[in-house]
Amino acid sequence: MEKKSSSNNALDSVQPYSPVQFEEDTSLKEAHKKEIKEEDIHARVKASENEGYEKGYAAGYDKGVKDGEKETALKLKRLEGIIKELEGYKEKKTNELLPWIIDLSLEIAKRVIHKEVELDKNIVMYIAQDAIKKVEESEESIVIKVNPLDYEVIVANINLLKEQSGLKNISVEPQSTISPGGCYIEMQTGEIDSRIEEQMKEIHDAINTATDREM
Numbered sequence: 001m002e003k004k005s006s007s008n009n010a011l012d013s014v015q016p017y018s019p020v021q022f023e024e025d026t027s028l029k030e031a032h033k034k035e036i037k038e039e040d041i042h043a044r045v046k047a048s049e050n051e052g053y054e055k056g057y058a059a060g061y062d063k064g065v066k067d068g069e070k071e072t073a074l075k076l077k078r079l080e081g082i083i084k085e086l087e088g089y090k091e092k093k094t095n096e097l098l099p100w101i102i103d104l105s106l107e108i109a110k111r112v113i114h115k116e117v118e119l120d121k122n123i124v125m126y127i128a129q130d131a132i133k134k135v136e137e138s139e140e141s142i143v144i145k146v147n148p149l150d151y152e153v154i155v156a157n158i159n160l161l162k163e164q165s166g167l168k169n170i171s172v173e174p175q176s177t178i179s180p181g182g183c184y185i186e187m188q189t190g191e192i193d194s195r196i197e198e199q200m201k202e203i204h205d206a207i208n209t210a211t212d213r214e215m
Contacts, residue, residue, distance in 0.1 A: 102211070113200075124150035128183045129161065142171075144161075145172075145184040145185070147179060149180050
């Protein structure tokens, strides 16, 4: 009987289970909040940095473009100045070289003409025919003076010259002071100088007049 009583007393002493309630650690909670706040700050700083970089890049780009435009404008202005200087230099040099070019061209022309005279003995005839056209109708007689090398050519064609000019009295005289190819006509009222040298001088004078060049 005593054993049964002891068993009942043990059962009476057992307490029902109740879950243990743990209090939240405030220090962990604060640390978590702090981490969130720091992440938010970092994010904001990063966003601010990105925004600042973009603004800085945009400002730098605009400044670079403007500086580039200014530099390009300066280079173009310098180039324009160089072109003007070159144009002035070209004009100056052209004016300086023009007399020399004219003289050289005339000298070359003289040599070509003299060479043609050597090859074609009838050139003196062409020049004489052209010179006689300038003789006035009132003239009755003329004297054609030519280089001795051209004398026979003119004499052989004297009748042709009379027929073309209408003059009845044409005489021919050889004169060594007249270069081959040219002629000198004497009339009662004057003379006609158709020497090669004189014709080249006329061309020379005409070019000088056209270019306002001083003699």
